[in-house]
Amino acid sequence: MTAVQILYIVAFALFVYGLMGLTGPRTAVRGNWIAAAGMGVAVIATLMIPGMGNWWLILLGLAIGAAVGVPSARRVKMTAMPQMVALFNGVGGGAVALIAWVEFRQSDGFAHEAAYVAVASLFAALVGSVSFWGSLIAFGKLQEILPGRPIGAGRLQQPINLLLLAGGLACGIAIVAGASAELLVIGLLVLSAALGVLVVLPIGGADMPVVISLLNALTGLSAAAMGLALDNTALIVAGMIVGASGTILTNLMAKAMNRSIPAIVAGGFGGGGGPAAEVDGDRTVRRTSAADAAVQMAYANQVIVVPGYGMAVAQAQHAVREMADLLEARGVAVYYAIHPVAGRMPGHMNVLLAEADVPYDRLKEMDEINGEFARTDVAIVIGANDVTNPAARTDPSSPIYGMPILNVDESRSVIVLKRGMATGFAGVDNALYFDPRTAMLFGDAKASVSDVTEELKNL
Amino acid sequence: MTAVQILYIVAFALFVYGLMGLTGPRTAVRGNWIAAAGMGVAVIATLMIPGMGNWWLILLGLAIGAAVGVPSARRVKMTAMPQMVALFNGVGGGAVALIAWVEFRQSDGFAHEAAYVAVASLFAALVGSVSFWGSLIAFGKLQEILPGRPIGAGRLQQPINLLLLAGGLACGIAIVAGASAELLVIGLLVLSAALGVLVVLPIGGADMPVVISLLNALTGLSAAAMGLALDNTALIVAGMIVGASGTILTNLMAKAMNRSIPAIVAGGFGGGGGPAAEVDGDRTVRRTSAADAAVQMAYANQVIVVPGYGMAVAQAQHAVREMADLLEARGVAVYYAIHPVAGRMPGHMNVLLAEADVPYDRLKEMDEINGEFARTDVAIVIGANDVTNPAARTDPSSPIYGMPILNVDESRSVIVLKRGMATGFAGVDNALYFDPRTAMLFGDAKASVSDVTEELKNL
Amino acid sequence: MLLQNLAVLVLAGFVGFLVISKVPNTLHTPLMSGTNAIHGIVLLGGLIVLGLGAEGTLDKILLVIAIAFGTINVVGGFLVTDRMLGMFKGRSDKDAKR
Amino acid sequence: MLLQNLAVLVLAGFVGFLVISKVPNTLHTPLMSGTNAIHGIVLLGGLIVLGLGAEGTLDKILLVIAIAFGTINVVGGFLVTDRMLGMFKGRSDKDAKR
Ligand SMILES: NC(=O)c1ccc[n+]([C@@H]2O[C@H](COP(=O)([O-])OP(=O)(O)OC[C@H]3O[C@@H](n4cnc5c(N)ncnc54)[C@H](OP(=O)(O)O)[C@@H]3O)[C@@H](O)[C@H]2O)c1
């Protein structure tokens, strides 16, 4: 066991070292592989434990996993990554739940184990099961297998969830107290599965990244609990690191969009745009055409592109890049203003624009670019909404009040590309659209940008 | 033991939480007390270990420690803090060495202990003893009980040190191998004491802060080793945290002054100023008087004060504050340019100027102020030398080449206050003094500043 | 044993907390994905319980599934993270300066 | 036992490393002083060896000295750190913004 233990220490040291790398852009790729190497060490160490057997079955499991995991990771599209991460997270939680269940069966309901083994295993089973089913629902919503809008039982939601949780806990307590009927552990797994499903169903598609991060942290915690039950240092350390870092990450993400985790889990908010209504009741918006927009930008000194969720939906990043290239060829300075929570996951815009090979020095973070708008001739907002909403600065009653926004309204003129007058993620109107300096170019972002590009070519 | 273990976990959690506080200026004071609370918890937990006895002796030890520690910490002057820290660090190392020695005596030379207990204890003894004696020498140098200049055996230094280390290790190995003569452990303690003394003696007074930080890290490591020997989690965790953070800190400090730790420990460099020679051979410097300096500053729009080691030596901070007040009363904008390694310990200038109640928003860090010099009428350099030396930018053969410096030479005129033409810590000439825009005001910094202040009052 | 493990747990929690607290916004998603891969370590649990002699067909089937799940989590997680990070390659030098 | 302790040791090392890596220059000296106080924890070693029944006069004397040394380190260390930090009080708000 000594060699195994030492290798475990090596393994988790590699995890930590790898994670430290992952937090810096220059070292991130290497950090990821260092952590992967740590995982290799941990697996090999485990296979070295004296008395290991069932080799064929082990190989079978590993082979199936690799056969499924490798191609799906290789083939998934950039924009489908969030749901892929959800799926990978889910199966991790599922594994924990299954192992805990088998442990129960092998030990006759933890009859001969210390109480803490039972408690830790059952905690792992409950959390793992919540994570598995919750992640599946999150996957379904993001993949649009399930409707993205909140599905819930309204005011009954909270009591039902609490009841499910209480039921799961009751099963667990009965087992720890000495009951050993297998029905109890199955009951625990089923109740927590229902809990996972019902907690995630009412959450709007837009809140999903935060929820996935939360489920990720939960899976980490369940792994740590499993480690306590199995007295396995590698599991404890790795699981707890993920549990802690995942919690912080969830918080950072929630904070960046001025939401609180309880509010998100309580659900019901953030169902994405309401029904499109082209013109607002009393106020009017100014419309523009692709040709006008092209002329306006072609003769500008500086243009700032403000991408948002709509650009991701429309997959317009390549078209945007092309448009920007034409503008730059005409001597226009083009920058991209990246709001930290534009899109539906942190770094969403960076990933997309990087995919379209936008030079990195053109991407400016919010703090860096906010002073520039006042010096900018045209700000072109491509499918962004909430991150440009001045209500965040001016209207204390707005749900997004206090969120830092891009000061698009300070630039000399604004062109907004979106399909209609629908609200964004937060479901609030945007006064920017009624600003006399703003012109709307309605239509799918990709189509609109392509039209503008064509017009630019003809100028 | 369960309660003790749990309290230990609480204790080290408080240490970490406290340290996290100590890294931010707003939370630092509280962080320090949180860590202290952790220490209280750890001590109480230890006293709860079943079977504790010898209560009167324990109380005696605690009482003596408190009676010595509290007043010396309360009374020490701000500028004597580095040597105080050295002393506190030293006694920590001494405690480790003593405990290891007693352990040896109590267990008949570790006869009935696992090998790792012997190894860890002897490591603790060796490192603790080096740290104790090294810290005493550092204290002596900084307190000017010993001469600040390097004292060494020249080329024999390294072989002698290596011999001492080898001797100490040999004693240790003999004990681990089974020998149990007490002479061996005493030999180990004495040889490592000699090593500590001989390593620190040749180091110039100016490198002392780095050395103290290094000895601090070593004491931490020895505490961790002692924890392994005693199977005490609190000691392991706390000791190792200090060992690791101390190592990083030492590195940061060394890097900030463009030195490497091996070079410092090898010693011989950094003995402080050479003999004063008022005028350099072929080049001449321009001298000025307190009256002229006063006039020059009184009619400036902006003055930047560049404090350095000389201000600390002369204890001129209060005088400087008074001078700045007078200037500000006349409408002159006064800022202080704080180089990260000005003085002899990181933050040295901040501490001194804070003591003199200089408003915090007047203190500007290097990066913040370097652009300002070009817009500045008078830069007054008070006992700083190396941190203003343009050779760091221009002369690749200079030992300080590459160190970031304050761009004093960009300001419209420079007044340098120092006693003579002696070099600073790095022992290199400073071309700034021969710049036609520079005027020298020779004399002790405090006296010169007071003279200028008097002149200002009479204007 | 348990208490030592608790100490390890608490320390690992601090490590997780500290390691994340200075990460740029842009890297949130790859980081989430990377930590996601790391909790695939539950795979070890499956290996241990199966390898040290689980009995019964159902149990064996469940454990093979668990191992497969864990492996998907690990392999898929690291690969996807690498692909995400690949997007930033070549551009990282500018960013590193911040 | 030893191996568990080694795991604890490695984790504590990472914690120490991570906690320090984002500290402003100004706080280097108080931080050095604060960590210095923390290693005064060696005091516990003295308490344990003496309390659990060290024998012999010399040994007892040595241990009392060790305890006194450790106490000086702890008490003095925290007090001096507090005094250093006190110098920055009231000014910290400006600094915190950076
Ligand atoms: N980044 C994250 O981590 C994250 C995670 C979860 C939630 N959020 C939240 O998501 C929001 C992000 O702000 P955002 O400004 O990027 O997006 P947004 O406020 O959700 O607005 C997106 C806009 O894009 C338009 N749009 C949708 N599909 C389009 C298409 N095909 N072509 C053109 N336009 C299209 C929509 O209007 P039409 O329907 O009228 O076209 C919608 O108003 C914030 O409220 C943030 O808090 C962010």
Ligand SMILES: NC(=O)c1ccc[n+]([C@@H]2O[C@H](COP(=O)([O-])OP(=O)(O)OC[C@H]3O[C@@H](n4cnc5c(N)ncnc54)[C@H](OP(=O)(O)O)[C@@H]3O)[C@@H](O)[C@H]2O)c1
């Ligand atoms: N901050 C740290 O952590 C730290 C630690 C160790 C070493 N260092 C090193 O120390 C140096 C710090 O640079 P520095 O510019 O502050 O100091 P410096 O380069 O050492 O120069 C100090 C100058 O002050 C003058 N001086 C001494 N006593 C004086 C008095 N009573 N009145 C007036 N002038 C007096 C000396 O010249 P005269 O003799 O002609 O008066 C000397 O040239 C750097 O090289 C740095 O690497 C820093």
